[in-house]
Structures are given as structure tokens and as C-alpha cells.
Amino acid sequence: MIAKLKQFLKEFQDIPDPQQQAHSINLAAACMLLEVVYADEKLDGAEARLLPEVLEQNLGISATDCSTLLEEAKRNRNNATSLFQFTSIINENFSLEQKQQLVLSMWQLAYADGELCRYEDQIIRRSADLLYLKHSELIQLRNRAIENPGH
Template sequence: MLKKIQQFFKDNLELSNNDSSTQQHKVDLAAAALLIELSRADFDISSIEQQAIEQALVKTLGLAQTELNELIALAEAENQQATSLYEFTRHINEAYTPEQKFELLKALWQVAVADGEISKYEDHLIRKIADLIYAPHSDFIKSKLAVINN
């Protein structure tokens, strides 16, 4: 199982000298993995959060249903083995603009509030991701307020 997970992330998340659309697709998959990781932060995986993730991935990343299903299944298995967010956040740092990072933070908050409450674990994980992608603290706060006030 671990080899299958590693191969998926190697095939889909490693940046190489491929064309820019392929690189962007790999970065978007890293962002999707962060959304999936967030849904597990409060140890209560609700169907509402799963729907919020799926909507965000389809809307913002344009993933096909087969890619979406594969990513979710592998991310669930990878969650058991993960020791760091770095493998995902480094791709975000290499390719995302500050505006894209802000939109990622908003998507994370949308998943966090989907079940009606933001747990301390979700808040902590989003803060950690914001730090790892070098988003200013003001963007962390603005993105939270933008989602809560909608």
C-alpha cells in the first residue's frame, strides 16, 4: 500500500521540467491534499466537510471525477503514514502567487466551517499551513473573516 501511495504522489506531485500546465496540475493536487488533510484535523470526518472538499476541488481545480475519487482514496491512506505537510506546501510555495495562497486559505476555511464550527485543531492546522506557505498573518485573518462573514 505504501508503495502505491508513494508512486501516486511521485507521479502526481513531483515537479519536473514538464510543461507549465502539467506543473500547475501537480501543484493543484498538492492543494487538494491539504484540503483533505484538514477534514481529518478534528477527528470527526463529516459528510458535509467531504462535500465541501469535493465542491472546492471541482470548482477551483477542475478535477475530473476519477481524479477526485483517486486522490481522496489515496489521501485517506496517506493520512495514516504522513509525518509532514512539507511535501505539499513546498509545491504551493514554488508555484502559487500570494493571491492563489489567499484563495487556498479561504478554501481551507470553507472546509473548516462546513460542519458549523471551527475546532481548535482545524484552526491550528490552517495556521500551520499558512505559516508553511509563507502567507502573512493578516491573510490568515482576512481569509477566515471572509469565509465566516459570508
């Protein structure tokens, strides 16, 4: 009886707090977007303006929450060892459409300064691969970003 109670309590403790889980998902998405922004090692003004807008649109968060999330994402991004730690969270929690929207936003950020750096391209392609998106989807999303930058 005590063993069953201990097992129940352990399982109960393992249930993640929904608010914390949502924050972790948003943080992973923000970190992925920052990887693109900082791929060329400079934050262009157009990228800096577009980033909060993209986050608010993709994640449905307020401007205040977006600002706080970006600060935390900048700290986490520096400690990241690979994109996998972000994409694994996204894969577990995003629908196909949400993943596509995230990659579209990555392309929009990459083209925001008017030029695509090869490192931005590599990060987006690697991310799309880790998110299990088809190559044809990746190209369609890139073309949409080129045709409608920032939207």
C-alpha cells in the same frame, strides 16, 4: 564530447513531465485540505459534500478526476510526516492569489460543520505560515469563510 552528451541526457531526464508535475501540485493541495477535514478525526457530512466542490473549484478538475485525486490524497496523507512536504510544492507553483484561495477553502471546510475545532485552527494557521501569508491575510480569509460558508 561524450561527457557533454551524458550531461545533456541527464539534464533532459531531470525535466519533469508537465502532466505529472500538475498532478503532484493538485495532490499537495488535496492533502492540505484533507488535513483540515480530518483534524477533528471525523468526516462530517457537510465537509464531505464541500470537499469535492472546493477541489474542483480551486484546481479546475473534473468530478471524476477529483474523486481519483481524493483517494490518492487519503493514501498520501497517512504517510505524510509534516505539512511542509505539501506547502513546499504549493509555494513553488501557486501564485499569492492561489495560496489565498487554498487557505480560504481550508477555513470553509473547517467551518462547514458549524464549529471550529482547535486542531483545524492550528493546521490552517501553520499552513498559512508555511505558505508565507501574512497574519492579516489569514484573518481576512477566515472572516470571508465565516461570512460566506461554502463559497
